[in-house]
Amino acid sequence: xxxxxxxxxxxxxxxxxxxxxxxxxxxxxxxxxxxxxxxxxxxxxxxxxxxxxxxxxxxxxxxxxxxxxxxxxxxxxxxxxxxxxxxxxxxxxxxxxxxxxxxxxxxxxxxxxxxxxxxxxxxxxxxxxxxxxxxxxxxxxxxxxxxxxxxxxxxxxxxxxxxxxxxxxxxxxxxxxxxxxxxxxxxxxxxxxxxxxxxxxxxxxxxxxxxxxxxxxxxxxxxxxxxxxxxxxxxxxxxxxxxxxxxxxxxxxxxxxxxxxxxxxxxxxxxxxxxxxxxxxxxxxxxxxxxxxxxxxxxxxxxxxxxxxxxxxxxxxxxxxxxxxxxxxxxxxxxxxxxxxxxxxxxxxxxxxxxxxxxx
Numbered sequence: 001x002x003x004x005x006x007x008x009x010x011x012x013x014x015x016x017x018x019x020x021x022x023x024x025x026x027x028x029x030x031x032x033x034x035x036x037x038x039x040x041x042x043x044x045x046x047x048x049x050x051x052x053x054x055x056x057x058x059x060x061x062x063x064x065x066x067x068x069x070x071x072x073x074x075x076x077x078x079x080x081x082x083x084x085x086x087x088x089x090x091x092x093x094x095x096x097x098x099x100x101x102x103x104x105x106x107x108x109x110x111x112x113x114x115x116x117x118x119x120x121x122x123x124x125x126x127x128x129x130x131x132x133x134x135x136x137x138x139x140x141x142x143x144x145x146x147x148x149x150x151x152x153x154x155x156x157x158x159x160x161x162x163x164x165x166x167x168x169x170x171x172x173x174x175x176x177x178x179x180x181x182x183x184x185x186x187x188x189x190x191x192x193x194x195x196x197x198x199x200x201x202x203x204x205x206x207x208x209x210x211x212x213x214x215x216x217x218x219x220x221x222x223x224x225x226x227x228x229x230x231x232x233x234x235x236x237x238x239x240x241x242x243x244x245x246x247x248x249x250x251x252x253x254x255x256x257x258x259x260x261x262x263x264x265x266x267x268x269x270x271x272x273x274x275x276x277x278x279x280x281x282x283x284x285x286x287x288x289x290x291x292x293x294x295x296x297x298x299x300x301x302x303x304x305x306x307x308x309x310x311x312x313x314x315x316x317x318x319x320x321x322x323x324x325x326x327x328x329x330x331x332x333x334x335x336x337x338x339x340x341x342x343x344x345x346x347x348x349x350x351x352x353x354x355x356x357x358x359x360x
Contacts, residue, residue, distance in 0.1 A: 001035055003072050006039045007040050008078055010042070010044070015220075023041060025158070040062040066092060074086065074097070075100075077103065080105075083124045099130045101132040102131060103134060108268050129152070130356060132356060133156075138271040162346045163346070165252055172257035184260075187264070188251065188254060189275060192221045196263075198227070201240075202313075203312045204234075215240045217243070255283075261285065263287065264307075264309075268291070272296060289308075297344075304337055
């Protein structure tokens, strides 16, 4: 069986449990299907010195693995920060096949920092045997912006959803300290630029009779203190319950406790938005920004809802519309959402990843 070296600058850690979890998921799928897999990955660092040391170790480890591991395939996630490694390893091992998994701002830059890496990414494109994208939305980007042939670009949705983990959990509200008799409206995600956490807070602030409901926010990130300040500015401290980021098993409990899940990202680089699908699998009704990855699976007013990106008032209006629906209408949307999420079941889509690697 072929040997695969996975390299990635994103991987889950004890502190950042959801960071790069899709990389770990792909490794497990390949291992479970008989491939021999080694992983060289960088876990998220908070300080500049930590990042510098982390990248140094990551690069050295990857090069040593490639030199002495006799791998058939190099599988690189998040190409902008692995492009130089791909060039080095390909030069050392010209016969190694290169599979690249793009994910977001590695190929769709959100700021000047991201843009600095794009020339290097374009240099590596001719070395790639196959490119994996999380959605058809991103496949089109690779074909149009990077001139990759359609036959070289495959769609695989970021490791999919493990339905052994992501399923509706009974008594979920009580388990996380919420009132079981109150509707919960929630946000799960990082506190980062363009993730839309501020849009969520603004929408909550504008809700009529907001004291009748309960709200939760789950996550960590560099803008967390800014979020706390905005919550205090609107006097929402007593209404919004905040939690740190959870591991996948515990996330299922939070999704199950949230009746209306808000996915307010306005990043062009959000290639799929797996959190929306995970929420659907656990019985939440999802409202997402009408752009980027979520447009791949949400059908407005059928299995979820769209709102105008960055528009807190429109998000508020959509929340109030959902609150006005009766149980039959809500159950119909939840059922449609669950069927959509099932299309991304890891047991179903694992075959897709294996078929991709059989082509290499």
